[in-house]
Amino acid sequence: MSKVITPKEQDYSQWYNDLVIKAGLADHSAVKGCMVIKPYGYAIWERMQAVLDGMFKATGHSNAYFPLFIPKSFFAKEAAHVDGFAKECAVVTHYRLKNTPEGLIVDPDAKLDEELIVRPTSETIIWNTYKGWIQSYRDLPLLINQWANVVRWEMRTRLFLRTAEFLWQEGHTAHATQQEAIVEAEKMLDVYTEFAEKWMSMPVIKGTKTASERFAGALETYCIEAMMQDGKALQAGTSHFLGQNFAKAFDVKFLNKEGKSEHVWATSWGVSTRLMGALVMTHSDNEGLVLPPQLAPQQVVIIPIYKGDEQLAQINEVVSKITKTFDADGVRYKYDSTDHHSPGWKFAEYELKGVPIRLAIGARDLEKGTIEVHRRDTRTKQFVPIEGIEKFVKNMLDEISTNLYKKAEELRTNNSHKANTYEEFKEILDKKSGFVWAHWDGTSETEEKIKDDTKATIRCIPLNNTQEEGKCIYSGKPSKQRVIFAKAY
Secondary structure (H helix, E strand, O other): OOOOOOOOOOOHHHHHHHHHHHOOOEEEOOOOOOEEEOHHHHHHHHHHHHHHHHHHHHOOOEEOOOOOEEEHHHHOOOHHHHHHHHHHOEEEEEOOEEEEOOEEEEOOOOEEEEEEEEOOOOHHHHHHHHHHHOOEHHHOOEEEEEEEEEEOOOOOOEOOOEOOEEEEEEEEEEEOOHHHHHHHHHHHHHHHHHHHHHHOOOOOEEEEOOHHHOOOOOOEEEEEEEEOOOOOEEEEEEEEEEEOHHHHHOOOEEEOOOOOEEEOEEEEEEEEOHHHHHHHHHHOEOOEOOOOOOOOOOOEEEEEEOOHHHHHHHHHHHHHHHHHHHHHHOOOEEEOOOOOOOHHHHHHHHHHOOOOEEEEEEHHHHHHOEEEEEEOOOOEEEEEEOOOHHHHHHHHHHHHHHHHHHHHHHHHHHOEEEEOOHHHHHHHHHHOOOEEEEEOOOOHHHHHHHHHHHOOEEEEEEOOOOOOOEEOOOOOOEEOOEEEEEOEO
16 A cells, blocks of 8 residues: 655645554544544554553542443433533434344334433433442542543544544542532643643643533533644543532432531543544654654664674674663663565654654674664654663653654744734634634624634633733623634544
């Protein structure tokens, strides 16, 4: 199969699709709207999972698992929730198939007494369960996370970014007070921010969603927003303060220290395989993936260049010493000494897959006591003494991580603009894209009109936003701060 990738300057959308397929991250499936995550893509997702899971456990959360199927009646108990998800639900109505002379059919006699919803999110089934788990203040806080798949019936799909089924984690917590729940929601937003910036090398802006963009059933939705290389925004994670809505809907109460019965306070929060799409679009180039070392399945690939078994044996001996140190230091590496492909083919393949550092060593290198080091993010190479290469590689991995973050941050800075009039606002969106900081009057009506007119949405109201008196770009009404508008994925 051809490894040629459409240049992103020519067609950014096609560049993304080409890269995801040709780098071996995912594939389209026979099920419309669903994807197959291939081994290399899943290895990156496993790295994300492992890091996030450790961060969740470090903040006191435990993993559990809840059913894939949710009784339809559960959704009806929280009005805003059902309104938010009704159009995306997959519904199970029967439980058996039947062979007939005309072929295989759904058995009409096997209709369920109550339809089951394939989970689009788990608040309802979890809060119905929590009713049996929570009686006293001693049972609180209840800090649960689950790793699962969910189904939201999407018609316009794109690998990782928007599919009918995707993988995610969803945290669901219960607290004795409103303040404790708000602190939890903000804490998990900080966890997501740290993961995005430290592990993905992807700068994000923390903020809250407008009322019309909040999670269905939430009183407040916190989010992190990232900018992709084409200037579009991508919501990378959300954390919701749910108030007592779900506790009241499912009658989840506890006895406080004074012996009085109260409804608990709730949060939910999640990130998904959409982060895989964010990773691709934040750092990659026309040659393929560019992966931050923190999440790369292999941080280093070592390729021998040799003629005959004797040269290979000499190289193996040197490489063995290098990899022993890598093992001790926790550096993830691959030594590709197979003879299935030429060194040139391997160079191109591992560049496509975004391996941060490539080491190449041949007979001449052994004579000189050097090794060729190729750095993926800058596509530069140099010859370095074999002696001390392990320390050199570790330092370079740190440099790559820092450089990727800095590069993404510079792109965001260069593509962030202030607009003071509606004409200026539209001109920026037409010619430059990116984030537009502008005044908004706080009404859903104005927000909707701007969206209909320009396709730009309010990505977030930034946290710790500078107070600045101004006028809404659309209505001219007073505003006390700027919000971030952008076209988004």
